[in-house]
Every structure is written in structure tokens, then in C-alpha cells.
Amino acid sequence: MSTSAIITMVLVQVSVTIITAYFFMKVLRTPPKPEPNSYDEE
């Protein structure tokens, strides 16, 4: 693989993974809104 291809691949894949993880973690860490909210089990 060429250096530019490796850099692009690593940059894009790592960025997408970090952004995905960031948003998902934010969902997990945000406290539920006061009842009644949209979710049966929260």
C-alpha cells in the first residue's frame, strides 16, 4: 500500500470509529429525562 493510502485509511477509519464511540458513550452517560420519558424500562 502507498503511504498516502495508508494515511487516508487510518485517518478516516480511526476518525469514524472515534466519532461513533463518542456519540454512543454520550448517549450512555446522559442521565434520563424526568418521567414520563419515551422509554418503558428507564
Next chain:
Amino acid sequence: MSANNESWGTRVGLILAMAGNAVGLGNFLRFPVQAVQNGGGAFIIPYLICFLVMGIPLLWIEWSMGRYGGRFGNHSTPFILDQMTRRRFWKYFGAFGIFTNIAVAAYYCYIESWTLAYVFHSLMQTFAGLTQGEVAAFFDRYTTITSATTGVPYESVVFYILCLVLNTYILSRGLSGGVEKVAKVGVPLLIVFGAFLAVRGFTLGDAGAPEGCTDCNSYLGLNFLWEPQFDSLLDPTVWLAAAGQIFFTLSVGMGTVQCYASYIRKNDDIALNSMSAGWMNGFVEIVLGASIVIPIAVGYLGLDWVKENAGFAMAFQTMPFLFDQWGTALATLGGVAWFGLLFFAGITSSLAMGTPWMGFMEDEFGWKREKAAWSFGGLVLLMGLPTVYFYNEGVLWEYDYWAGTVSLVVFALAESIIFAYIFGINNGWEEINRGADIKVPAIFKPLIKFVTPILLLVVFLSSLVTPVNGDWGRAFSGDWELDDNSIIGKITNQGFDANREYFADHFEATVPGEIVAIEEGPEGETVVAVAQLLPYHRTATNEAEPVMEASQLGNLETFDSLTVVQTYKFEPENEIIVSVGDEVEVRETIALGDFTNPIFYIDLAKILLTLLFVFICAIIYVATVRREKQPERR
């Protein structure tokens, strides 16, 4: 009175269900193929930009439309649009949000059933020791419904019905009891399966290269996908392909996102939820989808082969052969992981397609969810059986074109205009930000108002009048010949030069050329082969391309070493009236007998889709009349 008391169990469950809705077969098959066909690394930059300026805005538009509609007890697009616009026309336009789902589910469940069948065949090691040709022939045999690869007659129909019953049963368990539970298992599992295969794609290298193959190396495949080519930023074809891929991968323009979001309460977040689900889909596509099919296929078959043959069929006609090179245990594991991954990607999407119809019938006619689910299953079966029985006649791909492609673009374009200009961008912006757990950047307000509708309009217009081979440069220079796959070309059946009657007593050649063989096929049929010598030329990158016209050549020379062979199969009772060595022209009769031409099945598909749309409009009309008798629901 509405019997709809559905709700989501947990926030994570909702996000996984939304991500599962978006993640489909396209993440693993369409994305890499689009990337390959649009210059590899040339594709990724326009793709990411389109995600930011069109994908994210559309997600916010659809999530907020859904939550807004749900506040008034509307869980499907007809009455969500009615609530937003207060104009009768848009209510009927909202029929797209139910129509598309039933029509797409009809054929999508069939493809999903292939994945189920292939998991079974991987476990049974059916593909062990088969050549690449035999694996490809297996798929052809499987989709010929009268043949049975397992000894079960009508195997493909049996698997289709099995798959449909499974979908319907899960839907009948409701959102939190069915859809959400499947998403919580299916999405993590598909990520695990995908990660296993992606590791294999990354580490294969040239370990699988057959002797003499110089370009069989998975790193060449990765290099081709990721080598940036900044000059492509000026190529409109690549931008259109990137916008189209973003559009289809997010499952926007279908009405499913609105339906799922309609069960969220007024002050609960949608801004963060939609980002989480949207980026999860991006992760599956960019990180996993790009790391499986192309690198593995290039590792065994070479880069040139993949460039020539990349397509949807690779999933079923090529991948089992490649897994078989890994040895018995790993081949079984690879097959189960690949087809299992596709199955979970498929079922989490097809379940979403059931919910708009169910939501509508529960809202408007007070149906219980079991009744709504089984009625959805019945409708899908009715619409889907023609795609199963007439798969080889092209009915499935005709459904995919009209319901799975054109309808989505039309609906998304309309909803982006409604949101920004009829509902009002200020109301829309307030709706997106209500209860938001993240700060939505202000730049998205003008993007939603101007850029998203314009981009969608460009995608729609370019589909309407696509020039031959997507050659926009030639089109803008004054030579604008429509492609057979443009919307206008498809409406007029432009691709059918010959055999334009539904039923005929003769069969015409569809290509000009020389009859090079007339022989008996394996099942007693007569096979007639017409060879066509096409002038080809080599491009600057040493690729062979057909010559469209002499003026295109310049100083280049043609070579005719590439011969295209078209074969026709005839029943024993048909009379062949040509001989080997004869030259035939397009529309010249080559056989006599009773023929039902492919154009009949293509128009049949269009008629069925039209009837479905009219049926849904009629139901919306009945629902409107019922509402007028209920003052509290007006």
C-alpha cells in the same frame, strides 16, 4: 380511536433499532462496489462531504418530523405530512412512506432469505470443493424456483416464506418486545461477524494468490480503495454516486425513520440519538464494509478481476468460493459469519419496513398490532411472490429501481422542501433542538434550508435524464442521449430494442452478430450463441473500453479481440430458423414458437407497484373520512 400504545423499552434499544434500520446489505455490498466503480480512493472524500451536508441534515429532518407527528398521535407519513402542512395533497403524497416499505420489503425479504439459505448451506458445507463457476451456478440454480439444492422442492419459495413469517412474528411482538430485542442482538452480532472478516481482509495479503497471479493481494485492494485522488473532486459523476450512496445507506426517504421517531416523547432528545445511529451506520460501512469484500476478493482473484466484476452478485456467487480456500473449519465459520452478518443487516432493516403500515392501521382503524403485523405479512407476500417466481425475468430489480431507488429520492426531496419551506425552517430548527442533548451547530440551519434540497434536486434530475454511461461531459457538450437506466429511459422501456410485444410467435435477436453455436443445453434446451465483435480501445490507464463512436478515438487505435457473446435458451418445441455462421441484426427473427417476452414481466412489475400505491391512497382516503367523523381527531 387509535389502538396504538407502542413504545421503546430503552434509549440504547431505540438507537440500535435505528442503526439496524440503516445498516443493510448495501453497507457491505453497495458501498465497496460504488467505491470501486468510481475510482476507489476518489470516492471517499465526496462521500464524507455528502454525509455531512446531506446525510446528517436528512437524519435530523426525519427524526424531528417523526417526533412532531407522534405528538399528535400520527405514526406514519401520510398524517405526519398532513399535520405539518395542512394541505390535502401532501397527505396523499405521504403514501410514499408506506408504499415504499411494502414494495421494498417484498423483494428485500427474498434477498434476506438467500442469506438465511446460504447460512444453512455454509453449515452443511455445500460449497466445499466447488470451483468458482460451480459456486456461481449454484446461485443460478437456487433462484430457479423449480430446482431444489437441498432436496426440498421450491426451496427458494420455502426460505422466502420462512423469512417472511419470522419477520411478521417479530413485528407482532411490538416495538420493545420484538423489533428492539432483535436489534439488541443483531447489531452487536453483525459487528462481531464483520470484525472477524475485516481482520481477515486486513491480514490476507498475498497468502491466497494463485500461482501466476501478480495482482492477487488484499493490500492492492485496500490501496485501490484508499489511495486519495484529489482530481476526482471535479468529476460530477463521482459526486452523484457519493450523494446516492449516502442517501441509500441511511435509509432516508422511506418513512421508517419518521415512524420509529414518532414514539419518542415531545421533550426527549433526537439530535444526539440520530447522530449516534447515523455514525454507527457510517462505522459499519466505512470501517467494516470497506474491509471485507474488496480486499478478500482482490487477495484471491486479483485487482483487474474485481474492477471488471464488482457487483451485488459477488456476495453469493463469489464469496463462498473464496471462503472455501480457508480450509474446512474456517470456510464454515467464514460462510456463517458473512451470511449471518448479511442476515442480521437485512432483518433489522426489513422489520423497520413493517412499522409504518402497522402504525397507520393501528392509528386510523384501531387494529391490534398482531392483526396489523400479519396484514403486513400478507401484503408483502402478495407483492413479493412475483419477485420470487420471476426473479430471472427481472421483476425484483424493477421493484428495486422504482420503489427502492426513485421513490426514495422523490420522497426525500419533497420532505426536505416541506420541512424548510412549508413547515418553516424556524419551526423545524426549534423542533430539532427541542430536548437536545448536544448543541446542534448553527451552520446546519442554512444547510438544511438550501444545500440539502438543492443536492437532492440535483440527484433527482440527474436520475431523470442520466446520459449514456453517465457521461456528463459529452451530454453538456450537446450530445445528450438518455441512458437506458435513466428514469425516462426506464419509463419508456428504452432498453428493449427487440421483442417489444408481451406475447409473440417469434423471437428476435437483441444484439447484432454472428451465430457461433447452436447446441443442446444440460436440461434439453437449445442454446443459441451470438458473438458480437465490438471495437474497443485502451484508456490512459490501460483499461479496455468500448468505443461509442469513431470521433471518440482521436489518434488511438481500436482492437477487436474482445468478443461479446449473447446466449439465448429455447425450449425444445421452439423452431430455430438460423444456422451457425449466419449474420443477424437486432430485431431479426431467430426462432419461432410461443414466447412471453421479458418486457411483459417488467411492465407487470410496474403495474403491481402502481396498484399498490393506488391501494394505499384509497386507504388514506377512507382514513380521512373516518377522521372527519371523529371531531377530536380532525
